[in-house]
Amino acid sequence: xxxxxxxxxxxxxxxxxxxxxxxxxxxxxxxxxxxxxxxxxxxxxxxxxxxxxxxxxxxxxxxxxxxxxxxxxxxxxxxxxxxxxxxxxxxxxxxxxxxxxxxxxxxxxxxxxxxxxxxxxxxxxxxxxxxxxxxxxxxxxxxxxxxxxxxxxxxxxxxxxxxxxxxxxxxxxxxxxxxxxxxxxxxxxxxxxxxxxxxxxxxxxxxxx
Amino acid sequence: xxxxxxxxxxxxxxxxxxxxxxxxxxxxxxxxxxxxxxxxxxxxxxxxxxxxxxxxxxxxxxxxxxxxxxxxxxxxxxxxxxxxxxxxxxxxxxxxxxxxxxxxxxxxxxxxxxxxxxxxxxxxxxxxxxxxxxxxxxxxxxxxxxxxxxxxxxxxxxxxxxxxxxxxxxxxxxxxxxxxxxxxxxxxxxxxxxxxxxxxxxxxxxxxx
Numbered sequence: 001x002x003x004x005x006x007x008x009x010x011x012x013x014x015x016x017x018x019x020x021x022x023x024x025x026x027x028x029x030x031x032x033x034x035x036x037x038x039x040x041x042x043x044x045x046x047x048x049x050x051x052x053x054x055x056x057x058x059x060x061x062x063x064x065x066x067x068x069x070x071x072x073x074x075x076x077x078x079x080x081x082x083x084x085x086x087x088x089x090x091x092x093x094x095x096x097x098x099x100x101x102x103x104x105x106x107x108x109x110x111x112x113x114x115x116x117x118x119x120x121x122x123x124x125x126x127x128x129x130x131x132x133x134x135x136x137x138x139x140x141x142x143x144x145x146x147x148x149x150x151x152x153x154x155x156x157x158x159x160x161x162x163x164x165x166x167x168x169x170x171x172x173x174x175x176x177x178x179x180x181x182x183x184x185x186x187x188x189x190x191x192x193x194x195x196x197x198x199x200x201x202x203x204x205x206x207x208x209x
Numbered sequence: 210x211x212x213x214x215x216x217x218x219x220x221x222x223x224x225x226x227x228x229x230x231x232x233x234x235x236x237x238x239x240x241x242x243x244x245x246x247x248x249x250x251x252x253x254x255x256x257x258x259x260x261x262x263x264x265x266x267x268x269x270x271x272x273x274x275x276x277x278x279x280x281x282x283x284x285x286x287x288x289x290x291x292x293x294x295x296x297x298x299x300x301x302x303x304x305x306x307x308x309x310x311x312x313x314x315x316x317x318x319x320x321x322x323x324x325x326x327x328x329x330x331x332x333x334x335x336x337x338x339x340x341x342x343x344x345x346x347x348x349x350x351x352x353x354x355x356x357x358x359x360x361x362x363x364x365x366x367x368x369x370x371x372x373x374x375x376x377x378x379x380x381x382x383x384x385x386x387x388x389x390x391x392x393x394x395x396x397x398x399x400x401x402x403x404x405x406x407x408x409x410x411x412x413x414x415x416x417x418x
């Protein structure tokens with residue numbers, strides 16, 4: 001009889017599950033289905049904030065407002081607006097007194113296409129790197145439920161190759177070999193700061209100066 | 210005959226101005242009329258970015274999108290949306306490898322009322338301070354065209370007084386005495402990083418640790 005140990009410490013007899021169908025095993029991979037990558041990062045950021053470890057937020061989506069109605073006093077209703085191109089990245093904030101900045105992408109395919117990111121977003125990540133900050137791309141391969149941190153210098157290198165006639169995407173194999181896998185965890189769901197600790201603070205890699 | 214020396218190095222004979230009425234003297238105070246405080250900060254941030262000194266951006270205004278039409282393929286038109294309460298502050302970014310975060314306010318009155326800022330925004334500034342970042346309020350007294358940096362610990366102190374039955378606003382006189390005046394300049398219009406250098410890097414004040 002096998003016992004499955006879940007991250008919250010509850011042990012459930014597999015047989016019981018099969019027989020009773022309740023309680024459902026809290027399979028991490030399955031539990032993520034339907035919850036999107038962005039929500040998982042936001043939840044993780046809330047966890048870090050609550051613990052007093054970091055203050056990292058998603059920036060609001062930039063919207064160009066064209067027309068606003070006032071159906072009632074002090075009540076503004078936007079009746080015409082358009083999505084604008086973001087000038088920077090999705091997330092930024094402070095961790096261990098450092099500025100941290102990243103773009104998050106979820107890929108259904110087994111590669112990350114450069115069509116998924118704007119050139120000026122890559123430039124922004126490069127700017128942050130040049131100013132001595134921590135910057136990276138965080139990529140989820142959704143079919144595998146694997147999440148990787150790709151530090152900016154590696155992103156720039158691959159992008160330069162693409163610009164010079166190379167492959168227009170970064171294959172999963174590259175991530176597996178050169179990027180940093182974020183181990184699955186329960187709470188926070190995407191414990192990316194653990195990897196940030198390892199890369200930037202312990203190994204002191206991919207940092208200017 | 211008096212000579213007015215303008216910040217861009219051009220010397221203009223005052224008499225000439227009075228006689229000819231052209232070229233108009235580029236009076237800094239007047240030139241600011243009609244240009245709002247936010248635009249001046251944005252321009253200054255662009256200047257810092259172009260010079261490779263800092264990467265500080267205004268966050269987009271958070272908007273809750275309710276309904277989107279697609280008048281054409283690949284063209285999204287937001288037809289119903291509402292302004293949301295911002296969860297953090299107006300500006301953040303990186304300067305001298307540090308995380309910097311601030312809220313900007315322009316006051317017509319000779320005091321800064323706590324009604325102008327959300328409690329959770331003050332909490333956010335306090336969080337940043339506690340995490341070792343640089344955070345402050347930047348206030349323009351628009352009638353005087355004077356701009357001050359009020360470091361977070363002073364803001365928190367005055368806010369605590371207000372919560373304990375004290376004055377619900379911070380008078381101009383307090384800013385004049387305890388906050389840091391940003392000297393008028395031409396380019397950038399609001400050279401607030403000069404004051405940041407002084408307070409946080411030279412005097413090492415208002416920083417945790």
